[in-house]
Amino acid sequence: MVYLNRGDREHRHLLLCFIILTVWETGSGQVHYSVLEEAKHGTFVGRIAQDLGLELMELVPRLFRVASKDHGDLLEVNLQNGILFVNSRIDREELCGRSAECSIHLEVIVDRPLQVFHVEVEVKDINDNAPVFPQTQKNLFMAESRMLDSRFPLEDASDADIEENALLTYRLSPNEFFSLDVPTNDEQVKPLGLVLRKPLDREQSPELHLLLTATDRGKPELTGSVQLLIKVLDANDNAPAFDKTLYAVKLPENIPNGTLVIKLNASDLDEGSNADIIYSFSSDVSPDIKSKFYIDAINGEIVAIGHIDFEESKTYKLQIEAIDKGSLPLAGHCTVHVQVLDANDNAPELALTSLSLPISENAQPGTVITLINVSDRDSGTNGEVTCSLTPHVPFKLVSTFKNY
Known part of the structure; x- marks a missing residue:
């Protein structure tokens, strides 16, 4: 002074x-x-x-x-x-x-x-991080009555690196029943999937063992894999189906607990218990998502239960299953892509x-x-930030450089 x-x-x-x-x-x-x-x-x-x-x-x-x-x-x-x-x-x-x-x-x-x-x-x-799948083994239950070209979603691998070191290619071990469906670049929110190419026969092949491998493009390249155990079931012949396979939702950050995110609706052409549906998160969904969102098993409502912070995560990808109550249950799947909106x-x-x-x-x-x-x-x-001093003091703020 x-x-x-x-x-x-x-x-x-x-x-x-x-x-x-x-x-x-x-x-x-x-x-x-x-x-x-x-x-x-x-x-x-x-x-x-x-x-x-x-x-x-x-x-x-x-x-x-x-x-x-x-x-x-x-x-x-x-x-x-x-x-x-x-x-x-x-x-x-x-x-x-x-x-x-x-x-x-x-x-x-x-x-x-x-x-x-x-x-x-x-x-x-x-390239110091190999691709990693959420699990080392994934169990899939499929009815032998499923029609050809039926698609079964898989959780893709993640790689902590960036650019070429994080670009992944996938391959499925040779088999006569399934091919691998890999989404294109403009379908990034769509998961990987197995596509049925030959009818399943539980009496001949009650279980199938496949290996899914992810390889990055780093030099040297690194790989990660997951074992797929497919159990073939005799089940009712209609799986629950959602109105859409992909739902896009915009959600403001800092919303109160209990706020409705979306209400899902799936239907089943069967009757009785074979048409009764239970909603749940996919088994591959991370604990972080389960700590942020809750899905009502009966009505399909998804509500926020944790702190939604834009600075923590800008998007969430929720894999949802709708499973009927048949003696040999079938499942339908959809993805809810939640975009978090920033607040000041x-x-x-x-x-x-x-x-x-x-x-x-x-x-x-x-x-x-x-x-x-x-x-x-x-x-x-x-x-964006502006700075000021208390009025009527013999000092002045001078900017030396722009924000990074």
Whole structure:
């Protein structure tokens, strides 16, 4: 804070109008590097001092330092040679999940005079994750009366990597009864499926054993597999059928527990107990989905029971079964694709990365007081932030760079 002598009343108005201006210099642009995830400790990233135009001998006297929100220990600078190197294990999946872009943003600060540089280190993916199915074995129950071209949905595999390392191809072990139906790119919410190509005969083949394998496109490629045990049943000849095979629902985040998501309706052409239907989630549905949603077994209503958070997950894919009460039950299937809509439920966060307090009473106009980083976890306009100071103070906020 700036104090005024009582004898300087004629200058009071003028001094109160002074503003705090930035006195540091910023680089001509961001410096960009890249590093492979899982690189060993000490791996060379870049000659950061040289690239920023700094002399090695001035790094220590000018208090050269690097700051990174939440990732400060992953990268380090050798002050003797000005080289940026890997300091600790970098796991891209842990750092950025399945995001197509992954970078570590560094803020480099030197004093005397104060300079601030912004360095971006791209973390590149390696094929270090094999495809994984929800189960190692899946049991399927099929009536021998099912018609040819009947489709039986399967849960696809997941791969924690991205791009080519996460693009999967599937193959089914050779057999005479089933082929594999793989959705195209524009049918991503549609699951894999087995398609019946030859009539089943329980008396001849009561059980069938198949192997489903997923292979990624990484180098070297990695694979994962699931055993399919198909038990052939004598059952009623009509399976429940939903109005649609795919339902799309938009759901605001932070809705109260008990909010109706959708009411499903399946019908069965049979009579009596063979037409009575029980609704349930598929056995492949993850515990996370079961903690967020509940389906009424009798009326097919799906309601929200857990906290729906856009920042936690933007979509949910619910695999639903409708099973009749026949002595040899049949099942119909559908997918409910839930899109979560963002709400402005996260306040901006402020972080101080440099602080010069207290302030001398003879501090010159233009003295830097503090550097403030502001972020907001929301998306779109909900994530746009404006900053302001308390009115009638001798300070001013100056933006140094745009939001990432």
